[in-house]
Amino acid sequence: MSAEVQSIIVRYQSDKTRLIDMLWDIQQQFGYISDEAVVTLSELLNMSCPDVRETITFYHFFHDRPFGQHKIYLSNTVIARMNGYDEVRIALEKEAGCSFGCVDSSGLFGLADVNCIGLSDQEPAMMVDEVVFTKLTPAKVKNIIDQLKQGKTAEEVANPEGLESKAVEYVDALVDSNIRMKGEVFFKTNRDYQVILQDCLNVLPKEIIETVTISNIRGRGGAGFSTGLKWRLGRDAGADQKYIICNADEGEPGTFKDRVLLTRSPKDVLLGMIIAARAIGSKHGIIYLRAEYWYLKNYLQQQIQEFQDKGLLGHKILGYDFEFDIRIQMGAGAYVCGDETALIESCEGKRGTPRVKPPYPIQQGYLGKPTNVNNVETFAAVSRIMEQGADWFRAMGTDQSTGTRLISVSGDCEYPGIYEIEWGITLDQVLQMVDAKNSKAVQISGPSGECVSVEKDSLRTFCYSDLSCNGSLMIFDESRDLLDIVKNFMEFFVDESCGICVPCRAGNIDLLGKVEQVIAGRAYQQDLDDVVSWGKLVLNTSRCGLGATSPKPILTTFEKFPEIYQKKLVQAKGSLLPSFDINSALQAHEVAYKTLVEGEKK
């Protein structure tokens, strides 16, 4: 085995910044990353073994113990739970013959829960090895597991026609794109990429930045930073190397627009990256693709290849003195890597821990060099801005929120899927568009965003100064239990906290504890006051965007729907806190007594 691990390491020139690629190769070849492999890695990469393990154990999809020949990850989002998750989960345990978190006796299946895998429009969904299965039912689960038991690979089951994985038909066989409404910017067909790029190369880089700046486009990942300004800072940063990174770590629960953009318009994204490289002066680009989207990898690689073949990537692009290449970096399961500095750490083969800022990536990013990180959608939009002009783009949307954006709609509505909306439209208009009935609450921007009340907020508009949606929009109707949803979101943050700073590492657990207390009917007014003050603490003192938003599911529902909390409250009786449960407090004594005293008698 050691020789095979060695050859994997050599494949990446023994470069420890490629550790994540090596770990993937090892896991795909041997099923898991053994202690022996860790020793080989540590020896050849000049790292201590615990240092190698730092990376392995950080990521959800890496296993340092056997986890079954087929690794099955069932998406446990609130949307999945609204669509039959429980039945599917039971069916999986029954058919695979093991419970979640375990491997079956034959070592064939490992079952695990996973946070959103970017398929909220077709839940319940699961990943099996590197492919996905959607719209699951118990019968469908049985059929899949039966085929796997017969010795088929997950890919053969998902792709019975044997389509080539680099073709779009392959992706379509696995997932639906569900584009419900197209607008002016995205999903245009028959674009002449060569001509658009030619036009960009004919002008000075600073003129490209000028156009992007005038268009007033802001980052579509969520933070809404001015793309033109970021590019100018990148241009001005003096360095021998600069990098362009496309953030395709679409981890916010409920969002899946980047999956669809990368499926339907991958070349828009690639072109945007090339334009950014020209503008900033970069030779190397990286697409950081979340591991949940493995099934897109070969397809994207093919798109890159086609651009190379046509001279749009590589040396002397279209005959100009300009070179640029793009590689795909696979993630390995960590929501926090959506933070650009965590993403860069991950690209360097390390734990996805957000860096201390400043310096910002645009000053010192990947390998310490100026790095421009943009969202998938931002790159795609820029490619259209350069084609149609800044004024065309600015004519859409509002003054401060120009253009259109994609939203991924899921939950209680007739038509979940992708909608291109112009900034400035109201919540009410969106709900009509997607045909949502009896809506009660809408989660804007996923758990890290805001829960709004349809009754109170229907006239609020989508724009950066109001509902600055990052692409995720989940709709909940009157029948849904919002507290249960809040609990799920808090569990998500507890699970995804990287743990580097204490407010997020410990605070989210305590906040979740309070929600559970409310649900169990053991909270009184003081607990709600605590929730608000602790939430504010976590939000203000955490190191990165994860902790700075994680209390929001509680804080925003508490603001919009105080009654769901109030009606669960109890009155304190006497001097005992309602949260004090005498039976559970005495349970440890009971156990100790049974073991020590009664055990002795026997």
Add this chain to the structure above:
Amino acid sequence: MSIKMTIDGKKVIAEDGQPLVDVATDNGTYIPTLCYVRGKPCLGTCRVYSVRVNGHVMASCTISVAEGMEVDVHEPEVTDMRKALVEFLFSEGNHNCPSCEKSGRCDLQATGYEVGMMVSRFPYHFTPRKVDHASKYIWLERDRCIFCQRCVDFIRDKNTGQKIFSIDQRGSKSSIEIDVKLADAMSAEQVREAAELCPVGCIIDKGQGYNEPIGKRQYEIKSIRERALERRKK
């Protein structure tokens, strides 16, 4: 270049670009820190140095001073936040000062006194954590680790530069790990450095536990605040 700023309303002149926490200390305002070590790269993990800068809560070790900056250290809300963060560290780990070798020399304990903490407002997690005593010279008492990462970043193998200490898992499952082979190759001096750098009693120099009697240990003679402010005078 000199810049003008205010700390708790007091006018201060400082050199542009210095970490705020250092400027504050140099001007007589103590800000507690549990990960930051003056002169070393900022780790940004403990957050107990949070202060208000131009109205926003910010980490005073990661931010550099700039012209016109208005800093509030003792404003009640942010003062309570610092206290709460120290309480988090106590409730998340298993800290039992009376039976700890580091008592009286522990930065966390001393900071607890400094922020006026009596008891944690947060529920204690009582997470079971295993002790690691496999290395020859170091006793790793995981119950007390606060994940400051000082040892991870600042204590490296002298020959290879490799990490001796590292963090396993993530989030609340995080665990401090030690490479026994590299730890056993540490000099007595480096072991002592690691034990002293550890702000709690997690890295214990084996055989040195109670070498100073209670009542004569460093923070019992002089508080962590006095020590921090004294250092700037030198």
